Amino acid sequence: MILNLDLNFNPFSKEKTIDYESFTFSGGEPHIKILTPINEGQNVMVTHRVQSFDDFGLLLLAIDALQRMGIKNIDVFVPYFPAARQDRVMVSGEPLSVKVYAEILNALNLNSVTVYDPHSEVTPALLNNSKVISNHNFIKEVIEDINEEIILISPDGGALKKIYKLSSALGGIDVVECSKSRDVKTGQISDFKVYVDDLKGKPCLIVDDICDGGGTFMGLANELKNKNAGKLYLAVSHGIFSKGLTELSKYFDKIYCTDSFRSIEHTEGFIQVQLKEKNETKII
Ligand SMILES: O=P(O)(O)OC[C@H]1O[C@@H](O)[C@H](O)[C@@H]1O
Numbered sequence: 001m002i003l004n005l006d007l008n009f010n011p012f013s014k015e016k017t018i019d020y021e022s023f024t025f026s027g028g029e030p031h032i033k034i035l036t037p038i039n040e041g042q043n044v045m046v047t048h049r050v051q052s053f054d055d056f057g058l059l060l061l062a063i064d065a066l067q068r069m070g071i072k073n074i075d076v077f078v079p080y081f082p083a084a085r086q087d088r089v090m091v092s093g094e095p096l097s098v099k100v101y102a103e104i105l106n107a108l109n110l111n112s113v114t115v116y117d118p119h120s121e122v123t124p125a126l127l128n129n130s131k132v133i134s135n136h137n138f139i140k141e142v143i144e145d146i147n148e149e150i151i152l153i154s155p156d157g158g159a160l161k162k163i164y165k166l167s168s169a170l171g172g173i174d175v176v177e178c179s180k181s182r183d184v185k186t187g188q189i190s191d192f193k194v195y196v197d198d199l200k201g202k203p204c205l206i207v208d209d210i211c212d213g214g215g216t217f218m219g220l221a222n223e224l225k226n227k228n229a230g231k232l233y234l235a236v237s238h239g240i241f242s243k244g245l246t247e248l249s250k251y252f253d254k255i256y257c258t259d260s261f262r263s264i265e266h267t268e269g270f271i272q273v274q275l276k277e278k279n280e281t282k283i284i
Pocket residue numbers: 085119155156208209210211212213214215216217
């Protein structure tokens with residue numbers, strides 16, 4: 001049996017959850033204390049949604065606390081891996097951020113680190129003993145919920161490999177390839193291209209790993225409509241939605257994401273799918 005130390009997420013049942021208390025000292029430093037006695041031979045899975053450097057810090061403190069209790073078999077489940085998009089140095093003077101986070105975890109001799117639908121192959125490649133959960137179950141549920149014969153839309157070149165794997169896992173759904181340009185210095189996205197002449201009014205589902213500000217998807221939605229797309233759906237594994245959902249929602253019939261990054265209440269046109277266990281997702 002694996003015990004779960006669940007820092008801000010709940011993929012496992014309560015009975016197997018380790019109790020702890022956590023607070024921030026007045027000076028701003030985080031603290032954690034594990035309350036459940038644990039046998040040294042016990043396997044522990046630490047699950048944590050990391051949204052910030054502070055969250056990552058708490059994860060490290062929790063691992064250290066467990067190791068000081070004598071626990072050697074520690075697995076970590078960090079569905080959204082920090083800085084996964086910063087997986088290359090674009091211009092001189094920048095850090096290779098994802099490697100910094102990965103190497104800190106590598107130094108801790110963990111059994112494994114599991115990530116959910118990472119931005120690229122760089123994250124699992126940098127991590128020792130990494131495991132990857134794909135978005136296939138999530139997208140399967142999304143398509144069941146849409147209940148129409150959709151076309152899968154790959155937003156850019158970076159998503160192509162994953163979307164063809166997804167298509168074949170789902171029995172060979174049609175894929176339409178798209179592209180965009182991003183200015184390295186300003187981050188500004190432009191020049192959306194959809195590599196098909198006429199979508200003939202068919203419903204389209206854009207699938208991607210992350211929605212942050214949403215610019216990618218609003219720009220692409222416009223271009224898909226220019227190519228005669230029918231209903232538009234968006235499914236992203238990690239819903240950051242840093243600019244909110246109000247504007248983005250205007251472009252889509254429905255938006256789906258998992259709770260890998262944070263929990264968001266359902267609103268009209270928005271469904272969050274719970275990443276309940278490592279290999280199981282469920283529409284709530
Ligand atoms: O346009 P926003 O939502 O800010 O950024 C999301 C896009 O930026 C990429 O890294 C993601 O894979 C996705 O394609």
